[in-house]
Amino acid sequence: MRLALPPWAGALAVKAAAFITVMSCALAALLGVLVHVSVTNQTVGQARDLALSRLADATQAYEAGDTLLPGAGVDPGGLPAPLRELAANGKRGTMVATYRGRPTMWAAGPVSGHRALAVEVDYSQQSRTIAGLDQSILWSSALAIGATVLVGVFAVTRVTRRLHGTARVARRITAGDLDARVNDPRTKDPSRPQDEVAAVAAALDSMASSLQGKLLSEQRFTADVAHELRTPLTGLHAAAELLPPGRPTELVRDRVAALRTLTEDLLEISRLDTGRERLEVDTEELGALAGRVVRASGTETDVRILKDARVETDRRRLERVLGNLVANAHKHGAPPVVVTVDGAVVTVRDHGGGYPLYLVAHGPQRFRTEGGAKGHGLGLTIALGQAEVLGARLTFTNAVDGGAVATLTLPVAE
Known part of the structure; x- marks a missing residue:
């Protein structure tokens, strides 16, 4: 089903809404990634520090021959292979992996016999925190984008409504309605901010007033000329009727009749232009x-x-x-x-x-x-x-x- 746009929603409003939506999504994505990376690094860092601290305690206990605490062991079965290989090469490291169905932070270091002493730290709470943070970022971003788009579209459509109103007045003027004016409130109140739409509306109103004045002046001139010609033409017509018959008389009468017809047509047009004609229906x-x-x-x-x-x-x-x-x-x-x-x-x-x-x-x-x-x-x-x-x-x-x-x-x- 195709949704019909309101009459005031033209290409400008659609393009502006699309631009605002794209920019809002890009900004929300950028902020979301930054927050996710920052919180994840902090959370992982804290878990890594805790795992390395326990690894240090386990190493001391192992070297002293003491019993290892729960969660520590040599070459435990769940130790990730890359971390095991790292410890076998004489280095210490940490890694997050799934162990027994839950996220686990591993820390491992070398011990005698090219073996790895490893410590596991439950990482479930931190993982849930990061997942919850990601969900919160998504929801807050969606709400922020929606609110931004609504506010932006509202602001843009206010401008497009005014532009469409100006265009309608221009079309009315083109159709002959010289009394049509935009009358933008901003042009009437100098204390209000004068934006570009108000400037266009003021220019259109000024143009319409100037055009109307010139047309009215021309109409009055035409009507006055035609009216002033009627009296001498009436006398000329009467004088032509008194001329003796002949070809010259016929030519004079013909030209006088044509001039009278032209004058009457001009008077009729002037009445039509001024809108003074009334119907008898x-x-x-x-x-x-x-x-x-x-x-x-x-x-x-x-x-x-x-x-x-x-x-x-x-x-x-x-x-x-x-x-x-x-x-x-x-x-x-x-x-x-x-x-x-x-x-x-x-x-x-x-x-x-x-x-x-x-x-x-x-x-x-x-x-x-x-x-x-x-x-x-x-x-x-x-x-x-x-x-x-x-x-x-x-x-x-x-x-x-x-x-x-x-x-x-x-x-x-x-």
Whole structure:
């Protein structure tokens, strides 16, 4: 069974936990070995000193012809062979070995006839002490490692939570929510320690505020320019209507109409940018609405209803979205243009060269066109903005066999 990590536990937390665990284990192992070696050397040294002391007493008794004490003897049966050989060569030594099922410290030295005088000392208590010490080291090391890992992971995950929070705010800003801020408490209180995460959060908040200010300034400029142009354009339109019939008059009226349309589009975009648009929701039959839009466009557009649906939407805004998509398909694409209704999904497809790559990747951008196309890029920008107001999703793709495909997915009425 695979355990799912919490959303805040990313690669950094996992790596930090692994590093802390490895370092804790290495430190515990090093300390455990040092303690084990130190205590073992001390315990073995004490047992060796005791065994050599008894060997000295046994040697004196043997040389004086006295009876040897229990635990001492010449060439005893349990004496380890290496120690027996050492004593036979005229040297003294000690060795721990198992004798009669228990640990025993042996001490042996030479006596006449190349024989070995040996003394045995019970080493069971010392052996149990060392074994108990090793077990205590293991348990204490495990507890220390566990506590260290828990504290370390807690400290690291506090940092990763803040980093994930900063990343979420950055994604919200990327999606267009310019009011999003990290608001890290450390950036509000200079008396608190300012770590690197707080510095990143403060920099992101500052960047978002600066970006929001610049965008709001641009939006106000666009709205002000479009608004100021309406009055002279109205007068210019009225004056153009008074001109005598003729080719020059038609050209003037056409340019005035194009300029008025551009101005109205800019005003609509400025309203969408400021979020002042409000919905007038009603239930609509999507197939019938698509048919009305196509008839109003006056274009040769095929409407196909695979599955009709009732949607709760703002009729005027939805007609604006579909109308712009149909107009764009005829203006920049090639026939046949097909509007397909499949439930709450409406697609508008032409059979031209398709959308530019930048539009498919990043969406429509105002006043940007490629490939010699005429227009200002405002129609699709308005369609996308109105779709967002409707709570719908509008995507732009290119068909495999050629042609641009705009897909509008609407919420279904319950």
